[in-house]
Amino acid sequence: SDHALSYPASPEQFDWDAHYPAFAGSGKTPEFADVGCGFGGLLIALAPLFPETLMLGMEIRVQVSQYVHDRIVALRSTTPADPNSTSPGPYQNVSIVRANSMKFMPNYFPKQSLSALFFLFPDPHFKARKHKARIISPTLLAEYAYILKPGGIIYTITDVRDLHDWMRTHLEQFPLFEPVSEQELRDEGKGPILDAVYNSTEEGKKVERNKGDKWLACFRRIEVSRD
Numbered sequence: 001s002d003h004a005l006s007y008p009a010s011p012e013q014f015d016w017d018a019h020y021p022a023f024a025g026s027g028k029t030p031e032f033a034d035v036g037c038g039f040g041g042l043l044i045a046l047a048p049l050f051p052e053t054l055m056l057g058m059e060i061r062v063q064v065s066q067y068v069h070d071r072i073v074a075l076r077s078t079t080p081a082d083p084n085s086t087s088p089g090p091y092q093n094v095s096i097v098r099a100n101s102m103k104f105m106p107n108y109f110p111k112q113s114l115s116a117l118f119f120l121f122p123d124p125h126f127k128a129r130k131h132k133a134r135i136i137s138p139t140l141l142a143e144y145a146y147i148l149k150p151g152g153i154i155y156t157i158t159d160v161r162d163l164h165d166w167m168r169t170h171l172e173q174f175p176l177f178e179p180v181s182e183q184e185l186r187d188e189g190k191g192p193i194l195d196a197v198y199n200s201t202e203e204g205k206k207v208e209r210n211k212g213d214k215w216l217a218c219f220r221r222i223e224v225s226r227d
């Protein structure tokens, strides 16, 4: 349960400097959030591509989040710095929290702070009575719309057709999101992000090995602000 976990009362009270010491004092908060990040493959793939962008994984399992933490610590200390880069050292821009994202997203992310929100191969919760456990729902979409910047992107991908239809339908019906095609995103230069969405995570690699299908659905937080 969540009782053993402590959560920041608000994003302002969270110690971002402890997570991103090389960015301490910059006032930056994460712009990319990977929800249910598992073993961290997406974050590790994206970190070197966007060295000035802070990224945060959220993972509820204790051992898995500890593993990702240890992985980031090791990468920070063993990856040689790029002599041509003016950014803080390798992997300084990536971190992880153990958290139940379904309850506490707005405790971490300020209003309109995220440019990308990732839901990669989320748990399907097949049975109808478990659908409320799904990571996409009208209530949660209101939270996601709140923390995303106007123009920010939600990336979803799954090998479960029923879950794909569920996520797509709920996002289509929510007034603050509009569908955006893979081609449109690639034309905007987001190809490297999409490639990582398809292939970088442990679950994505497993689906690849098993020659399963991967269904992608991406949505943009619309620009007009109603608040």
Ligand code: SAM
Binding pocket: 035, 036, 037, 038, 039, 041, 058, 059, 060, 061, 064, 099, 100, 101, 102, 103, 119, 120, 121, 122, 123, 201, 202, 203, 204
């Ligand atoms: N995204 C990763 C990947 O593609 O390899 C992991 C996919 S795995 C099927 C789903 C992950 O979501 C698991 O690691 C699980 O522990 C995590 N998870 C499930 N519910 C969560 C929640 N409410 N908050 C945070 N993480 C959650």
